[in-house]
Amino acid sequence: MRASIFFGLGILVSACGGGDGVSIDGTTGSSSTASTSSSSSGGGGDGGSGGGGTGGGTSSHCMGKSPMAAGNTDVSIMSSGETREFRVHVPPGYDATKPVALVIALHGYTQNIDDFMFITHYAEVVDKRGMIVVFPKGKAPVGVPGWNAGSCCGSAQSQNTPDVQFMRDMVARIEEDYCIDPKRIFASGFSNGGMLSHRLACEFSERIAAIGAVSGTMAIDPCIPKRPVPVLHIHGTSDIVVPYNNSIAAQTVPQTIDGWVARNFCQPEKSVVYSKGSAKCELYAQCNADVELCTIDGGSHEWPAGGSAMGVGDLVASEYILDFFEAHPMP
Template sequence: MRAYTLLLPLLMLVVGNTALAQDGSLRERLRERMQNRQADKQATETRSPTSALPAGTHTLSLQHAGAQRTYIVHIPRSLPANQAAPLLVALHGGGGNMRFQADDENYGLITKSEQAGFIAVFPNGYSRMPGGGLATWNAGNCCAQARDKGSDDVGFIRALLADVQQRVAVDPQRIYATGMSNGGMMAHRLACEATDLFAAIASVAGTDNTRSCKPSRPIPVLIIHARNDDHVLYEGGAGDKAFKDKSQVTDFTSVPETARRWMQRNQCSASAPAEITLQVQGARCERHVAACANSAVVEVCTTETGGHSWPGAGKVRRGKEGASQALSANDRMWDFFQSVGRKE
């Protein structure tokens, strides 16, 4: 018995070392545990699927495709109690995260949510970082790890909307999507693959780079893009100065081609002239309305300056140039969503 007692610690050590050899080093396991704890700290509030959300901003998480995915939701204080509200999904740019997109100093969408009375949802893209940083979206041909790993981001957005609708009253006929850059590209993919959920989309500085697109119905699309964008070039391609590693992106579709594709999908008449809906110094909006099926209009707003940015944004700067102030992307897109109405 004494010999067994002496051998037991040795046997446990051998077994333990074998397990570590199979599962990785203890240091790696401890690092993973620390990363998981840090990720948990990013969630300032996690509620069960049946809990109601009060007014304010909340960070939530859910399990999808074997991974924990997170999102921020803002419930406007101006929203009347028990009234089903419109909802806007706002997708961050490539290399960003939900917190950056939700920061009111960057994009002002929280303020717009309060003014217009819509629920604002900021999902976090695919990320290998513990805090969800440097995230990207699988928008088809772009971008980076989300694309290369085949991240099911359409499925994640579907699960997210189902999760939100268990927590707060949402008008299912007035759910919209927008996004910046890679997030705008993801909005195009949602219009292609989740038309059963979204009434309309608005893409800022992001063109259609889907690999296939067969929407179940025509869907209104707003495209906002700067003519001098040096990341996602207006006439197509990726800017040389913006992307050092072109393998992380793609040869971006041009703005005119993106508009042409949506006009074709929405069965708009290509021969009819576009209607000018905004003409100010530094910006012009044209809406294709003629013979579009189900009134699924396609509108393109072009700013002359601002580069790769969110028009009307104050703090965010990419390169030397600030965002164009010729129009407000927030105001323009919400007016567009209101004008195209509800999902048919």
């Protein structure tokens, strides 16, 4: 892993990517691109929705929704005059009459959907919780895929790819096809995808209930959300791609957190809400919306306890993020 980080650093001086168990260039042992037509594949497992997944009763806005098979469906839509792609994962036991949470999962620079599914294991994690997760595909006008998060990354940024509008159009399409709880739409991302999560909290706050970013800081200024947004940020102190205290492509971690503390009108007091080994999470709770920072002492540019090490570590990022989401629906 350390060798792959150094290999990618030259590429990522002004753009970010990488992850635990996956090299910086976004390759894994098995990788494919989402098809441009909608197709479905069944998912394994049994049982119904997990805790906090469904909204309980039926909802009038879901009347007429068709049942959907569990598993993955690759979808293409038109957004800002271009074809954009994403993969929807539906949990076993999905009921088209009961609203469920939607998690937007944003891969890092140079990565693809398959990479991020492997790193996060989000499909397996949401299956236990009865949530739907969507994996959008970053645009690569030139070179490798990335997101326009503001000051980063790659040709998506330099050519001003309208990724926020893509997110709006994608959510609208998913709401057409699935019974989504409008108060529980969340954004999570790694590296460049984490940066876009922060941007969505700034520019799509009327729909995004909360965000969970890993190793990707704020890359846009100004940030003027329409409402206070709960923010969870996870970052390693030894990250050399998006450095904790000396970032080139975006804000530092302290700058990012200080910005959200100010926007959410937090009191300066914070409390430790999680501590295990190298991981410590501090919460600003006296706010209009919670702000939480999880610091991994000595942690690199990675998704904690992800990839081939899923579930093994001081902080299991995928589970911790979804716990945060379940605790922070839209008011």
